[in-house]
Amino acid sequence: xxxxxxxxxxxxxxxxxxxxxxxxxxxxxxxxxxxxxxxxxxxxxxxxxxxxxxxxxxxxxxxxxxxxxxxxxxxxxxxxxxxxxxxxxxxxxxxxxxxxxxxxxxxxxxxxxxxxxxxxxxxxxxxxxxxxxxxxxxxxxxxxxxxxxxxxxxxxxxxxxxx
Amino acid sequence: xxxxxxxxxxxxxxxxxxxxxxxxxxxxxxxxxxxxxxxxxxxxxxxxxxxxxxxxxxxxxxxxxxxxxxxxxxxxxxxxxxxxxxxxxxxxxxxxxxxxxxxxxxxxxxxxxxxxxxxxxxxxxxxxxxxxxxxxxxxxxx
Numbered sequence: 001x002x003x004x005x006x007x008x009x010x011x012x013x014x015x016x017x018x019x020x021x022x023x024x025x026x027x028x029x030x031x032x033x034x035x036x037x038x039x040x041x042x043x044x045x046x047x048x049x050x051x052x053x054x055x056x057x058x059x060x061x062x063x064x065x066x067x068x069x070x071x072x073x074x075x076x077x078x079x080x081x082x083x084x085x086x087x088x089x090x091x092x093x094x095x096x097x098x099x100x101x102x103x104x105x106x107x108x109x110x111x112x113x114x115x116x117x118x119x120x121x122x123x124x125x126x127x128x129x130x131x132x133x134x135x136x137x138x139x140x141x142x143x144x145x146x147x148x149x150x151x152x153x154x155x156x157x158x159x160x161x162x163x
Numbered sequence: 164x165x166x167x168x169x170x171x172x173x174x175x176x177x178x179x180x181x182x183x184x185x186x187x188x189x190x191x192x193x194x195x196x197x198x199x200x201x202x203x204x205x206x207x208x209x210x211x212x213x214x215x216x217x218x219x220x221x222x223x224x225x226x227x228x229x230x231x232x233x234x235x236x237x238x239x240x241x242x243x244x245x246x247x248x249x250x251x252x253x254x255x256x257x258x259x260x261x262x263x264x265x266x267x268x269x270x271x272x273x274x275x276x277x278x279x280x281x282x283x284x285x286x287x288x289x290x291x292x293x294x295x296x297x298x299x300x301x302x303x304x305x
Binding site: 121122123124125126127128129130131132134136140145146147148149150151152153 | 210213214216259261269270271272273274275276277278279280281282283284285286287289298301303
């Protein structure tokens with residue numbers, strides 16, 4: 001049988017030589033070959049040509065269809081998978097997020113009440129006098145807590161400090 | 164140039180007021196602003212950024228802490244012998260402290276109300292290719 005199937009390996013030549021000498025074995029091989037041909041003819045006549053690539057092609061088509069789906073479809077598929085495999089964890093996360101969203105306005109309100117409005121320390125210049133012909137400019141405030149009074153003596157006035 | 168301790172003499176005359184409340188703290192810094200370098204004293208870096216002046220260098224020449232009762236006068240001698248006076252006039256209900264500031268030779272006089280945590284800077288006296296800045300800060304209470 002192995003010789004018939006081409007699987008006799010190193011003994012192939014040995015078997016062939018034996019078959020040339022032994023009429024009985026040669027007749028048996030011939031009978032097997034004939035039965036094989038008849039069986040193949042029966043299968044081909046009943047089932048037609050088998051198409052092993054047809055199933056493979058179907059699988060490939062499905063994969064290609066999956067890859068060409070939109071982002072939404074893929075996300076939906078991912079969500080289905082997550083939901084099926086981690087239902088409790090997902091439910092917990094969703095519940096926590098909902099609780100946070102519902103309580104956030106209350107927390108903001110309470111923190112605002114505890115801290116009070118934003119406070120920037122200020123300086124109010126109520127009165128300002130500079131001598132001679134000097135000029136003074138006041139600026140500052142805003143978000144800074146520093147106010148600057150700049151006194152500019154008139155050009156020619158000598159008022160130089162020395163260390 | 165003489166040493167800093169020789170340059171600036173600090174004198175505070177406190178004239179106690181009758182029935183004065185808790186003393187008010189003030190911090191006064193004498194700063195020399197100029198363009199001869201780009202060095203900024205790290206102790207005043209945050210403060211001078213708020214001035215937004217065109218100088219490139221700021222040196223802290225002197226610093227003093229005053230604890231003034233209402234009606235008291237604090238006096239500080241500036242480089243060159245000039246004097247600056249601070250009088251704590253009154254404490255308003257909203258927490259603002261009213262101060263009267265004078266710099267004699269400049270003939271500068273001003274009345275200001277200052278919140279805890281705020282700073283008033285007086286600048287302008289010419290000072291060796293730059294200017295003097297006097298920063299009066301009222302610390303926040305502990």
